[in-house]
Amino acid sequence: MEKQSQFQLQEGHAPLDVMILAAGLGTRMRSRKAKVLHQLGGRPLIAHVCRTAAALTQRPIHVVVGHQAELVEAAVREELDEHGAVFIKQEEQRGTGDAVKAARDAFAQTNSTLLVLSGDVPLITAETLGALIHQHRTHRGRGAACTILTVRLEDPMGYGRIVRDEEGLFQKIVEQKDATPAERQIKEINAGIYCFETRSLFSALARVEPHNAQGEYYLTDVPEILKSDGEDVSVYLHADAREVSGINTRVELAEFERLLRQRTIRRLMLDSGVTFIDPLHTYVSPETQIGRDCIIYPDVHIEGATIIGDDCEIRAGTRITKSRIGSGVTVKDHCVIVDSEIANNCTVGPSAHLRMQTKLEEGACVGNFVEVKKSRLGRGSKSMHLTYLGDATIGEKTNIGAGTVTCNYDGKNKNPTVIEDNVKIGSDTMLVAPVRVGSGSVTAAGSVVTKDVPPDTLVAGVPAVIKKRLNENKEEQRGEEERLKDGALVTQPE
Ligand code: UD1
Ligand code: CA
16 A cells, blocks of 8 residues: 555656546346446455555546446445545446546546556556556656556457557557457457556547447547657556456356455465365455464355454354454354354354354354354353344353244344343243343243243243242342442341
């Protein structure tokens, strides 16, 4: 980030604006959904490009929208919430030149360098763009009017080709559909990423005509026009073809997904010290952090900005989404954990489901076929078998017997259940919420608890009634403590 802001602050250079083209449908995706909304690594393509763009300039990012403009704008806003975005509507998609031209009013008189990106090139890095901008500004000591990012491809099919003259200087870009057989042999292609001097760009754009095989306004005609104006056009040939290549089909989308996943898992193995039993069959989002000496088994999916501490074991078939997990945690096979927090040394699963801000405090255990929704389990508490805990607050060292259900929904409202410390909830207890079970109490197997249970009490039956007070001595002792706390020195008149 720091390195990037240097580009803007460099003295003697025009400020940097960034424009992202994202109005197209992306016909080759064969989708009703705009291409830039398809997800890569759990985020829309456009979000990847936006994040990179935001690292390059402090000025708001301009995004040209058209197809499903509202959805694309929402995706951009989610990513650029703080940074700021300006949307430009391209009503009809008449080509990349037309897309840029839609921003004429916003830009034509601006003295800036304009970096043009495509919304469908998600892996481009800020470093590469920084190098492109640098070359643009230093070309022949005075800077160029336009610099084109190119790569060489073994199979350049479909891309615009870079035509150079005998001296190897840039001549023009020719699109696949307009290229002669000889031009189609050229392996150097236009990545669709450019730097322009903003005023030169809009001056040339006004002269672009749709006289080509597709009847479109090509942005790719601009460099040739600038050249004929006597302006400098420079080419930045980049080595990593995959980084700058766009996604056009679902096959490419899947390849990128694999690439991104491999990068993430490699980083976690090499830098963070995480063991993956089978890296090829483990799915980890790029935003995930995992601590040292964790072991991740096959077919585990870790999504969103999930954070996992050290020494955890995540067993096969588990999905963890946007959650925070402490150290020394074991998640056994086939669990689903979403938007939840698990403290150190907890055990979860097999086949448990934690969701909606569920919190497990240190050493808590949730076991086989237990669902926990929007609930908190205190330190060392356990719910090991066949249970639903919803909207429940459970204290420390409490045991929830097999088959317990918090009946939290009365058909209209979701009601809370509170279970205090050191409680034993017997197997198959129904807790009809709102309800509270006091500390040290016990519910017998099969109880249907409809009323609050005082502390240290055994209840049983349907509906549950008080069977006896537990630990009378303890009760007295507690009363004594209370009195002493109140500062009363004489016996209470009971
Ligand atoms: C473009 C280039 C081609 C280059 C390739 C690299 C042109 C004419 N061709 O072709 O030289 O090799 O990218 O990937 O520019 N868009 C709009 N409005 C439009 C048309 C497109 O916003 O009217 C947006 C798309 O949403 C997309 C980007 O521009 O994000 C590129 O458009 P696309 O149709 O994918 O261009 P290509 O045919 O791939
Ligand atoms: Ca494309």
